[in-house]
Amino acid sequence: MVGALPAAGGGLAVSERGDLGIATIMARASSTAALAQRVAERFGIALIDGPILSGAGAVRFAGTGPGSWLSFCEGADPFWACSMAVQLDGVASVFDQSSGYAVLRLGGAEAMPMLQSGAFIDLHADAFPVGAVAVTVIAHVGAILIRVGEAQFDVAVFRSFAGSFWHWLATSAAARGVPLHRFSEDG
Amino acid sequence: MLLIDCPYCGPRSEIEFRCGGESHVQRPGPHDAASDEQWADYLFYRHNPKGEHRERWLHMAGCGQWFNVARDTVTHKITAIYRMGETIDAGAGS
Numbered sequence: 001m002v003g004a005l006p007a008a009g010g011g012l013a014v015s016e017r018g019d020l021g022i023a024t025i026m027a028r029a030s031s032t033a034a035l036a037q038r039v040a041e042r043f044g045i046a047l048i049d050g051p052i053l054s055g056a057g058a059v060r061f062a063g064t065g066p067g068s069w070l071s072f073c074e075g076a077d078p079f080w081a082c083s084m085a086v087q088l089d090g091v092a093s094v095f096d097q098s099s100g101y102a103v104l105r106l107g108g109a110e111a112m113p114m115l116q117s118g119a120f121i122d123l124h125a126d127a128f129p130v131g132a133v134a135v136t137v138i139a140h141v142g143a144i145l146i147r148v149g150e151a152q153f154d155v156a157v158f159r160s161f162a163g164s165f166w167h168w169l170a171t172s173a174a175a176r177g178v179p180l181h182r183f184s185e186d187g
Numbered sequence: 188m189l190l191i192d193c194p195y196c197g198p199r200s201e202i203e204f205r206c207g208g209e210s211h212v213q214r215p216g217p218h219d220a221a222s223d224e225q226w227a228d229y230l231f232y233r234h235n236p237k238g239e240h241r242e243r244w245l246h247m248a249g250c251g252q253w254f255n256v257a258r259d260t261v262t263h264k265i266t267a268i269y270r271m272g273e274t275i276d277a278g279a280g281s
Contacts, residue, residue: 051196051250065250066195120200134196137203137248 012110012173015183017103017154021076023084024095027067035067035091042087053131053146062133062146070097070144070156101144102162104169107152110178115153117172119145139168189258192268195250207243209233210255211274237261239277 027035036047045055047069054061054069061069073080081096088094106115116123118138123145128134134145141164144156157165173180189201215221215229234240240260245253257267257275269275 066252068251120202121197135249136196136199142248 011108011179011181012114013107013181013183014169015105017105019075020098020103021073021080022097022101022103022156023071023081024064024097025061025069025071025084025088026093026095028091028093031091032067035088038088038091051133051135053133053148062144064133064135064144070101072103100159101156102159102165103154103156104162104165105148105152105154107149108181109151110173110176111151111153114169114172114176114178115145115155117176118168119143121145123147125150138165141165141168189263189265191244191246191256191265193246193249193252194254194268194270195252196246199246199249203246203248205245205247207245207253210241210243235260239266243271 025035032049036049039045039047039054039061043055043057043059045057045059045061047061048054048063049067051063054063058074059071060073061071064070071084073084076098078098081094081098085094112123115138119134119136121134121136122128128145128147130147130149132147136143136145138155141157141161143165146154146156148154155165170180189204190198191201191204192198193204212229212233215225221229238259238261240258242256242258243253244256245251253271255267255269255271255273256265257269258265267275
């Protein structure tokens with residue numbers, strides 16, 4: 001299980017977050033404030049228009065651009081994105097990405113140095129604290145990084161690129177002499 | 188390699204961006220009133236200065252946002268970054 005991953009300790013623990021519902025949320029023209037109000041009403045979340053994770057419960061919004069977010073829902077049913085579209089009707093466009101993105105959770109003391117070797121951004125906790133979001137590239141693969149803990153990161157890549165990203169991950173880990181522990185959600 | 192300070196994402200490597208050429212190129216109009224010279228100027232002629240150049244950049248591999256950059260074509264130093272639709276005075280960023 002994801003929750004059982006070591007947050008610190010030797011090596012790099014990787015698991016796929018397969019239980020996520022994923023959707024892109026784009027505010028309609030001049031409706032960012034109205035969207036924030038709707039999200040506050042329906043989800044009790046203070047939606048921030050910036051590269052930051054909003055929300056702390058099952059549903060979260062990761063800022064990916066001005067007026068746009070990638071939203072996640074743990075344990076979502078197959079119709080979650082549709083219900084999201086209904087909830088945000090009139091103020092945002094909602095696109096189901098549940099099978100479009102693969103989300104990996106990287107944990108362990110080597111998670112940050114490993115990602116730092118691939119992403120050209122400063123991942124030090126002062127510059128990229130818990131809750132920070134970055135849309136960037138790793139090994140030419142578009143990646144959305146979210147720091148979910150001091151030593152835990154979620155990385156979303158387009159599902160068709162997941163194999164290439166895994167190749168980079170495994171090769172880089174081997175090059176750095178990092179033991180890589182792959183966890184499956186089934187245990 | 189340029190380090191470009193995206194207004195949304197913060198400083199990022201040049202490889203994440205695409206340059207969209209000179210900024211503030213105005214489309215002539217109305218259509219029927221524009222001369223061939225005006226159309227040629229709009230479509231083909233650019234300033235290509237030695238020194239400060241205003242250009243559009245797209246954060247293609249990031250937030251997807253277009254914005255303006257004032258960059259010195261000799262030193263590559265970026266002196267100002269400002270939003271689409273905005274203008275700044277010449278040399279304002281330096």
